Amino acid sequence: DTLNTLVWGSNRCAACCPVYSTTIKKPYAVTWLDNVALRDLALHERHAACVDARGDVYQWGEGYASSDLGDGQPTRTLSGKGIVKLQLTDRRVFALSESGKVYVLASSASNQAPTEPRAPWWKFWASSQLVDFAELTPQQNFGWGEKFISISAGRDHLLALTSAGRAYSCPINKNANACGQLGFDAPDLWSPAHIPKSIASPSLAAANASSRQPPETSSPDDDIRFCTTLYEIPVLNGIKIAQVATGTRSSFVRTPAGKVLAWGANEHGQLGLGVKFPSDSIVIPTEVVLWPTKSQQSSTRCLGVYAGGDLAGFTIERAPANEATTVELLMCGDGQWGGLGNNLYSNAQVNPVRVQPLSGLVEYNEATQRLQCIVPQSITISETGHVLAALDPSSGGRDLHAWGRNQDYELGNGKKTNVASPTPVDSGNGRLLLQRKKAKEVRDLKGGNRRNIVVEQTIVAGFGCCVVFWR
Structure with missing residues (x-):
């Protein structure tokens, strides 16, 4: 009954x-993670971090502390903030709290020395923090009850979503808008010819021109205070957003109605915009046509959007006229390692293609006595080119599949051959099924215990590696 955390792949750092x-x-x-349930875990190339059940952040890896500076064990760095989600970049750790605050701290222990207190001394000592950190705040104060509920980081930029459905972006370094991934660029892009019909709004014409330009900062970009302001994406003003996602240099948002808008780097077709948008960079959020149809009786809506590196994935629900509803998984972008999942190796795929083994699957539900869709879930795309996804049947656990790059054994099959189609992951005792159960005992990383807690296994695809942990 032990809760085991599983890892495989590259562990160079x-x-x-x-x-x-x-x-x-x-x-x-x-x-070291036996019987431990985490709130979140994130991996980067040279460092990693997790959040335990108390909401405290722990860091490790050679990018955090080299072997001559410590014993390599995870170190608690940010505590007492109630963190629920992490996003990592080369030099930063971004943390979202349950109260809706966004914090940033350095990825390296050598850059985490506390600075001089900027608040009254009693507040400084009361926080009892051992590391330097900063809070990212919106450019304008929120209304009553609004807060940040999700964050997603690319290599150079950060997206954030509020409870009111507003999308914000923040530059992480001086390359943050090299491909227009922040969502605001040249003023002439606001002309009617550049605004997609699906998001056109009379309110856009009244937008403040000064908000169209990327923010300027005089701080060095290796400083966590390079930019501590989150800016609402002007062209999305008035459009309710349900999800944000980022690739390395690309950005995606999904609306509650199931529409997807994408912008940023597009040299591999990773935005999924098709041949009508051949530009290497798209600076205006543009609608992704996920499944072209000529019938007005057919409908398609996106259930989730996922991105990593130069790949992007979409789970969509299709309701063709006079046919059963199906759920499909589509991929686009750089599939040179097989990450498109369509049995082909291509370094550019501009139109989202169907991942056949994980699409259109159904099962019989005895309770309703009807067929129901088997939905691909927990999709995670690595920056290095491999993909993990789990199928969620009604019982028996979620069947974990992996495909794409396999130069560091990241597909868990003991081989170093790239795979261009989803393949079940072998646990050593058969297919790896992700479980959800009530645990008799769950620990945090300080040794505290809680009993009879419902936990489930969660997957993370890192730089040439994978982790399955309990949440």
């Missing part, structure tokens, strides 16, 4: 597992 060899060929249970 001790980011995947702080106490193991450089390569893990097949799923391996790490002992």
Whole structure:
């Protein structure tokens, strides 16, 4: 009944597992997370971080502290903030709290020394923080009850979503808008010819021209205070957003109605905009046509959008006229390692293509006595080109599949051959099924115990590695 966290793939910088060899060929249970349930876990190339059940942040990896500066064990860095979600970049750790605040701290321990207190001394000592951190705040104060509920980081930029459905962006370094991924650029792009019909609004004409330009900052971009302001994306003003996602240099948003808008880098077709948009960069949020149809009786809506590196994925629900509703998984972008999942290796795919083995699946539901869709869930795309996804049937656990790049054993099959189609992950005792159950005992990383807690297994695709942890 032990809750085991499984890891496999590259571990060159001790980011995947702080106490193991450089390569893990097949799923391996790490002992330091036995019976531990986490709120979140995030991986980068040279460092990693997690949030325990208390909401405290722990960091590890050679990018956090080199072997001559510590023992490699995870170190608690940010505590008492009630963190629920993490996003990592090369030099930053972004943390979202349950109260809706966004914090940033350095990824390296050598850059985390506390600065001089900027608040009254009693507040400084009461916080009892051992590291330097900053809070990211919106350019304008929120209305009553509004707060940040989600964050997503690319290589150089950050997107954030509020409870009111507003999308914000923030530059992380001086390359943050190199491909227009922040969502605001040259003023002439606001002319009617450049505004997609699906998002056109009379209110856009009254937008403040000064808000169209990327923010300026005089701080060095290796400082966590390079930019501590989140700016609402002007062209999305008045459009309710349900989800934000980022690739390395691209941005995506999904509306409650199931529409997807994309912008940023597009040299591999990773925005999914098709041949009508051949530009390497798209600076205005533009609608992605996920499934062209000529019938007004047919409908398609996006259930989720996922991105990583130069790949993007979409789960869509299709309701063709006079046919059963199906759920499909589509992929686009750089599939040179097989990440498109369509049995082909292509470094550019501009139109989203169907991942056949995970699309259009149904099962019989005995309770309703009807067929129901099997939905691909928990999709996570690595920046290095491999993809994980789980199928969610009504019982028996979620069947984990992996495909794409496999140069560091990141697909968990003990081989180093790229795979261009979803393949079940082998746990060593058969197919790896992600479970949801009530645990007799759950620990946090300080040794505290809680009993009879419902937990489920969650997947993360890192830089050439994978982790399955309990949440």
